[in-house]
Amino acid sequence: xxxxxxxxxxxxxxxxxxxxSSLFITACGLTIVFGVTRIVNFAHGSLYMIGAxxxxxxxxRLLELSFGPVTFWAGILISxxxxxxxxxxxxxxxxxxxxxxxxxxxxxxxxGVVLVVQDLxxxxxxxxxxxxxxxxxxxxxxxxxxxxxxSYELVLxxxxxxxxxxxxxxxxxxxxxxxxxxxxxxxxxxxxxGVNQALLFTGTxxxxxxxxxxxxxxxxxxxxxxxxxxxxxxxxxFVVTVVGGMGSVPGAFLAALIIGQLxxxxxxxxxxxxxxxxxxxxxxxxxxxxxxxxxxxEIGGGTHAxxxxxxxxxxxxxxxxxxxxxxxxxxxxxxxxxxxxxxxxILIFALFAFxxxxxxxxxxxxxxGHAAFFGLGAYGAALxxxxxxxxxxxxxxxxxxxxxLGAGLAGAFVVRLSGIYxxxxxxxxxxxxxxVAFQWVEVTGGDNGIVGVWxxxxxxxxIPYYLLTAALTLITVLLxxxxxxxxxxxxxxxxxxxEARAEAIGLKVRQHRWLAFMIAGAAAGLAGGIYxxxxxxxxxxxxxxxxxxxxxxxxxxxxxQTVVGPLVGAAALHGLRDWIMPLTSLWRLLLGLSIIAMxxxxxxxxxxxxxxxxxxxx
Amino acid sequence: xxxxxxxxxxxxxxxxxxARDVTxxxxxxxxxxxIGPNGAGKSTVFNMVGGQLRPDRGQVLxxxxxxxxxxxxxxxxxxVGRTFxxxxxxxxxxxxxxxxxxxxxxxxxxNGLWRPASERHRDKAVELLSRVGMAxxxxxxxxxxxxxxxxxxxxxxxxxxxxKLLLMDEPTAGMAPRERAxxxxxxxxxxxxxxxxxxxxxHDMDVVFGHAARVLVLxxxxxxxxxxxxxxxQDEQVKRAYLGDARALEPLRGVSPA
Numbered sequence: 001x002x003x004x005x006x007x008x009x010x011x012x013x014x015x016x017x018x019x020x021s022s023l024f025i026t027a028c029g030l031t032i033v034f035g036v037t038r039i040v041n042f043a044h045g046s047l048y049m050i051g052a053x054x055x056x057x058x059x060x061r062l063l064e065l066s067f068g069p070v071t072f073w074a075g076i077l078i079s080x081x082x083x084x085x086x087x088x089x090x091x092x093x094x095x096x097x098x099x100x101x102x103x104x105x106x107x108x109x110x111x112g113v114v115l116v117v118q119d120l121x122x123x124x125x126x127x128x129x130x131x132x133x134x135x136x137x138x139x140x141x142x143x144x145x146x147x148x149x150x151s152y153e154l155v156l157x158x159x160x161x162x163x164x165x166x167x168x169x170x171x172x173x174x175x176x177x178x179x180x181x182x183x184x185x186x187x188x189x190x191x192x193x194g195v196n197q198a199l200l201f202t203g204t205x206x207x208x209x210x211x212x213x214x215x216x217x218x219x220x221x222x223x224x225x226x227x228x229x230x231x232x233x234x235x236x237x238f239v240v241t242v243v244g245g246m247g248s249v250p251g252a253f254l255a256a257l258i259i260g261q262l263x264x265x266x267x268x269x270x271x272x273x274x275x276x277x278x279x280x281x282x283x284x285x286x287x288x289x290x291x292x293x294x295x296x297x298e299i300g301g302g303t304h305a306x307x308x309x310x311x312x313x314x315x316x317x318x319x320x321x322x323x324x325x326x327x328x329x330x331x332x333x334x335x336x337x338x339x340x341x342x343x344x345x346i347l348i349f350a351l352f353a354f355x356x357x358x359x360x361x362x363x364x365x366x367x368x369g370h371a372a373f374f375g376l377g378a379y380g381a382a383l384x385x386x387x388x389x390x391x392x393x394x395x396x397x398x399x400x401x402x403x404x405l406g407a408g409l410a411g412a413f414v415v416r417l418s419g420i421y422x423x424x425x426x427x428x429x430x431x432x433x434x435x436v437a438f439q440w441v442e443v444t445g446g447d448n449g450i451v452g453v454w455x456x457x458x459x460x461x462x463i464p465y466y467l468l469t470a471a472l473t474l475i476t477v478l479l480x481x482x483x484x485x486x487x488x489x490x491x492x493x494x495x496x497x498x499e500a501r502a503e504a505i506g507l508k509v510r511q512h513r514w515l516a517f518m519i520a521g522a523a524a525g526l527a528g529g530i531y532x533x534x535x536x537x538x539x540x541x542x543x544x545x546x547x548x549x550x551x552x553x554x555x556x557x558x559x560x561q562t563v564v565g566p567l568v569g570a571a572a573l574h575g576l577r578d579w580i581m582p583l584t585s586l587w588r589l590l591l592g593l594s595i596i597a598m599x600x601x602x603x604x605x606x607x608x609x610x611x612x613x614x615x616x617x618x
Numbered sequence: 619x620x621x622x623x624x625x626x627x628x629x630x631x632x633x634x635x636x637a638r639d640v641t642x643x644x645x646x647x648x649x650x651x652x653i654g655p656n657g658a659g660k661s662t663v664f665n666m667v668g669g670q671l672r673p674d675r676g677q678v679l680x681x682x683x684x685x686x687x688x689x690x691x692x693x694x695x696x697x698v699g700r701t702f703x704x705x706x707x708x709x710x711x712x713x714x715x716x717x718x719x720x721x722x723x724x725x726x727x728x729n730g731l732w733r734p735a736s737e738r739h740r741d742k743a744v745e746l747l748s749r750v751g752m753a754x755x756x757x758x759x760x761x762x763x764x765x766x767x768x769x770x771x772x773x774x775x776x777x778x779x780x781x782k783l784l785l786m787d788e789p790t791a792g793m794a795p796r797e798r799a800x801x802x803x804x805x806x807x808x809x810x811x812x813x814x815x816x817x818x819x820x821h822d823m824d825v826v827f828g829h830a831a832r833v834l835v836l837x838x839x840x841x842x843x844x845x846x847x848x849x850x851x852q853d854e855q856v857k858r859a860y861l862g863d864a865r866a867l868e869p870l871r872g873v874s875p876a
Contacts, residue, residue, distance in 0.1 A: 309710035310736070310759065487722045487730035487738065494708045494719050501706035501772075504668075505720040505779060506694035507728055515729070 007145035012264045014144065018153040020260025021160030022215055026233060027240035027252045028167060029211030035184035035247030036204040039095055039106045040420050043113035045234030047083050047209045050117065051216025052225040053125045055079035056132035059220065069137045080214035087209020091202050097600055099201075103420060104366045108556060109599040111549055114230060115592030121227060123586075132220025152221050159218060163211070164253050171249070176203055184247045231545060235275075235431055239282045242424045245295025254293055275435040279428045283413055286425055290417050307496055308361045308484065308561060328470045332463045340462040341534075344469045346574045348531045351473045353554035353566035354480060355523035360552075361560050362484055363516050364496030365414075368423040369430030370524055370551050372410065375543030377403040377525025378532040379437060382450040387443075392456045396529040403525020404518050406433070411517030415510045427545070434543040449539030453532050469530055476523055481563060483519065492516055553591075556598055559605025568607050621646045621815040622667070622783050627676035629662055629839075636662040638839040640676070644783065644815040649806060651826045652819045654836035655860065660819040661703075661787065663836065667817065668700050668785050669693045680783060694723075699781030703788045705772045707760045713771045714756040717743035720778035746774045750804060766797040773805065784809065786818040790825055798822060802829045827851070835859070 030044045059075035090113060098106050138155060141148040171177035179200050183190045191197055216229070240259060244251025259278055266277040291297055314320065331343060352374050359365040380402030381395040390398070410429040417425055437444045444450065454460060459468050483489050495502040495509040502509050532538045541547065550573065558569025576594075581587045598605070604612060622644040629637040636659045644650045652660050665671040667678055669690040678686045680696055688696065708716050721739035722728055730738075747753045750770040760768060769789070776784060789805070790798035802825050809816045820826045826833060827847040835843040835856050843853045850856055 307710060309761075310712055310715055482734075483731050485734040485736070486732055487719075487728050487735045490711070490715070490719055490722070490735040491728040493710055497708040497710050498706040500670075500702060501708065501775070503690040504694060504700050504702075504706070505775060506691045506723045508691055512728070 007147045010145055011147050011149055012268075013261065014149060014157065015153060016260040016262075016264030017160075017257075018156040018260075019263060020256045021156045021158075022218060023236055023240055023260060024160045024253050024256035025163050025218065026212050026215030027237040027244075027256060028163065028249055029208035029215070030237050031241040031244065031247055031249060031252045032167075032180065032184075032211075033204055033208035034241065034420075036180055036187070037095060037099060037201055038187065039099070039110065040103075040238075040246075040423070041095075041208070042107060042110040042234060043090060043117065044208070044212050044237060045230035045232075046114050046117035046121075047087060047212035048216035048233045048237075049121060049225070049227070049229040050086060051079055051083045051213030052132075052219050052223075052229060053121055053130060053216075054082055054213070055217035056130040056220045056225040057125060060133050063133055063136070067136060069135065072133070072135050076214070076217045079217040080210050083213025083216070084206045084210035087205045087212070088202055090209070091205035094596060094600075095205065096198070096201065101599065101603070103423065104360065104552070104560075105556070105599045105603060107366075107368065107423060108549070108552055109596050112592040112595035112599070114234075115588040115595070117592075118227060118230065119586050119589035119592075125225070127227075129224040129226040131224040134221045138221075150222075156218060160253070160256070163214070164249070167211075167249055170207075176200075180204060180207075235427075235545075236278065238424055238427065239278055241292075242421060243282050243285045243292050245292030246420060248292070248294035251292060251294035276432050276439075279432045279435070282428050283425070283432075286417060286421060287413055290421060292421075295421075307364055308357075308493065308563060325474065328474065329467070331470075332466060337462045340466045342574070342578055344462075344466045344534055345531075346571050347466075347469045347473045348527050348534065349550070349554065349574055350567040350570035351476055351530075352524055352527040353551050353558070353570045354477050355520045355527065356551045357555060357560075357563070357566045358480055358484065358489075358492075358516060358520045358523070360555060361563075361565075362489055362496070363492040363513060365513060365516065366419075366423045367414075367426040367520075367548075368552070369410075369426035369428070369548050370520075371543050371545070371547035372426070372430035372433050373403040373407050373521035373524035374528040374531070374547060374551075375430075375433060375437065375538075375540075376406045376521075377528030378538045378542050379444065379450075379528075380525065381529035381532045382453045382538040383443070385453050386450050392454075392459060392533055395453075396526065396533075399529035399532070400522050400525045403528065404522035407517045407521020407525075408514070411514045411521070414517065415513040427548070430543055430545070430548060434540055437540040437543055444540075447540065449537055451537040453538065454536050455533045459533075465534060469534070472526065472530060476526060477567070480519075480523060484563065488512065488515070553595055555605075556595070556603075557605055559608030559611075561604060562607040562611065565605050565607040569605065572606060619646055620644075621648075621681060622817065623677075623679040623682075624663075624667065625677040625679070627663065627666055627678070628674045629666060629671065630674060635839045637666065637673070640836075640839075640841060642834055642841065642844065644817055646782070646813040646815055647810050648831050649809060649816040649818070649829055650832050650834065651830035652817070652834045652836060653821075653823075653826055657838075658836040659839040660836055662839070664785065664787055664817075664819055668698070668787075694779055697780070697782035698785060699776035699779050699783070700785035701769070701772045701776055701787065701789060703791055705765065705768045707768055707772050707775065709759070709761040712757050712759050713747060713752055713763065713774075714740065714743045716760055716771055717746050717774050717778050720775045724779050743774075743778070746778055747771070749777070749808065750774045766793050766801070769793065769801060770804075773801070777808065781814060784814050784816045786816065788819055788821060790820065790822055795824075798825055799828070805829075 026048050030041060033041050055076055058079055059072060062071045062075045094109060098109055135152050138152045140151060142151045171181055179190065179195055183200060240252050240255045244255035262277055262281060263274045266274040270277055285292065332340060356370045359367050377399040381399035384390045384395040384398045414422055414425050438446060455465055459465050491507050491512050494507060495512060499509055554569035554573050555566050557572050558565030580590060620643045624640060624642050627637050627640040640663055652663060654660050662671065666673045669688060673686065677684060685693055685696055708719060715736060718735060718739050721742055722735060744753055744756050747756050750773050752767060752770050752774065755763060755767060760771060790801060805816060806829055830847060832845060833847055833850045834841055835850060837859045842859060843850050843856045
């Protein structure tokens with residue numbers, strides 16, 4: 001068997017080490033930035049990508065001027081420094097303004113940067129992949145036990161420990177390093193000692209971005225710079241930092257080593273799904289050690305001060321509800337088929353976003369992978385149709401049940417965690433499912449997904465399907481609203497407001513959160529099932545990060561403090577997208593900038609702002 | 619009659635022994651204060667009784683039942699109510715809803731999915747609020763209340779569970795002197811009327827000597843003195859331990875207690 005050939009094993013282990021090195025250099029920057037600023041920087045992957053693009057463009061030009069190893073490595077270093085400066089710009093313009101903001105807003109704002117950078121990179125470097133030059137002096141492969149192994153990979157293997165050593169020296173032997181370590185332990189204490197915070201944070205961002213850029217620049221002889229690099233590296237870097245313990249550099253090194261080997265040998269066990277193996281590792285580590293290898297519980301814990309608060313009921317609620325029902329029911333009389341399709345999708349996403357509101361707005365549980373349950377509902381329904389030939393009436397409940405089951409399983413892991421670890425774990429759950437849907441081609445159809453998922457005859461056609469969607473959405477939203485006002489919803493809010501107080505009055509916080517996960521998952525699954533039948537097909541993108549972010553953006557746009565916010569947010573985001581996307585190729589740039597703008601100047605959302613304005617007038 | 623019995627409680631963090639063979643009892647209706655300099659182990663002992671910390675050795679008995687390893691939730695059901703050093707209430711809810719939430723939990727209805735929470739146990743909640751003088755603020759959000767009032771609401775929440783034992787961690791921290799005496803007078807009258815045992819830690823010596831029936835003095839994890847306020851005040855070891863100043867525990871001359 002070739003797999004047990006010692007030469008093959010040696011080469012696999014070595015390539016595992018070299019990918020561990022690359023991963024560590026990048027993740028090290030992420031973990032240092034988190035340690036000091038407590039911001040999980042989604043844009044770290046974008047900085048990595050910029051590093052690769054810059055080096056792949058810059059290094060060949062430099063090599064034309066003077067060919068040699070010195071020029072090559074100088075070019076790599078210059079690229080990393082340029083990325084470091086971009087990190088400084090991001091800190092000064094954006095991060096500095098959101099250090100005190102709730103976690104969710106920080107995550108979304110840095111994701112906004114991801115979107116902006118995606119479009120900017122295409123504008124600056126062009127849409128095609130850029131293949132970098134090979135390193136001078138390292139072109140010939142070396143022989144290891146009779147097998148050829150690229151010598152550049154050996155240099156990469158050395159680069160990881162070298163960077164670890166240099167970072168260690170920087171953190172131990174310099175004043176800057178002492179401040180970084182002090183801030184990682186207790187940020188408030190450092191602030192009260194009169195340290196120049198602004199300079200410390202800007203310096204930290206430079207260091208973090210420099211390391212991301214270095215990680216990216218080092219890749220150019222191995223892979224061509226491409227636009228998918230940012231999200232693929234950020235997923236892995238998140239796993240490394242979370243497994244190692246957020247803020248711990250040695251933890252990141254250890255985690256990167258383990259993950260590098262897991263990827264190298266995981267291929268032998270699960271040829272198609274190394275990503276699943278990696279995320280499973282994270283799930284197991286977090287289940288045993290909720291703060292990773294070397295991480296520590298947050299002092300004081302994260303605050304979830306934003307969310308739904310008690311309000312006196314609106315006068316004339318019943319009348320407003322009747323008007324809403326009448327408008328929804330009468331809409332087909334005036335709308336054409338296109339508008340009905342748009343309205344159907346808005347209703348579906350309104351339900352999806354509303355189900356997330358139960359977790360975030362009510363429970364303070366910042367789930368970053370809600371797409372998992374939307375996708376499970378859609379795939380559950382589609383698989384039932386494809387493999388068992390059931391009708392829509394049976395497939396929708398099956399999808400819902402699958403989503404609830406998945407949410408129950410994910411929730412069992414997730415409710416033990418808090419804050420950023422929780423957000424990362426939910427993200428991991430969604431990414432595992434995404435990988436399964438993408439790679440289990442025989443069952444899920446892989447990238448192409450499943451087609452031919454059509455509604456029953458009585459519900460097919462734009463008008464009947466719109467009415468069905470409207471009815472299901474309305475009923476589910478009203479049920480969820482009832483739950484939010486019931487003791488169960490109040491118990492979730494109680495645990496969000498003060499976990500210590502909730503426990504002291506006998507509330508079983510974890511149990512409530514687990515149930516909330518299942519209810520929210522089931523509702524999202526219903527939305528996913530309806531969506532599958534509305535389009536006639538499903539594909540892995542339903543489970544992707546961008547679907548989760550869509551739901552979060554809808555919440556943010558509508559207002560996290562309000563019950564109807566997500567519904568308005570869904571309509572606004574979907575409407576804007578339908579209206580603007582055909583007009584411009586820079587949709588992601590616009591969306592990213594709008595997300596950032598919302599976080600910075602409009603954090604209460606549409607409904608929240610209108611309500612405040614109304615309240616101030618009255 | 620003994621309500622709470624703490625036997626040989628021991629806890630160390632690494633090399634630091636935070637509690638060493640701590641033994642004491644609280645009777646029904648009695649107010650017992652734990653005092654000691656910073657780092658003496660007050661909070662450690664307190665959190666072991668409250669269920670936030672697990673002791674290395676020793677026992678905590680409530681009404682003769684062993685609750686040493688019970689979770690905070692179980693202790694609540696056994697009759698332990700508590701307030702926190704920094705008042706913990708549900709800031710997104712009104713004062714009444716805070717108490718209603720405790721009553722809902724007490725009646726095991728927190729998984730209820732249908733009847734609105736704000737309609738449940740409303741009268742009982744308002745009655746509890748009026749007992750702490752907060753009935754008028756029933757519909758005010760807790761986030762809009764003054765800190766002293768939040769502390770009163772917290773007391774009402776703790777009382778909603780019909781506790782036998784009330785744990786109060788620095789109940790008057792962050793309050794004005796006049797409010798301090800008022801809150802402790804209120805606590806004392808409720809405790810006496812309902813036979814609730816009260817265990818509290820406190821830095822304000824006026825509060826301690828004005829309200830506690832007995833005082834325990836902790837130093838480096840050990841009880842160095844226990845007795846009535848007068849006995850403790852006269853204790854030479856306590857005088858020396860406390861700030862190294864023999865007169866630190868005497869009331870200021872010419873100043874009447876607030």
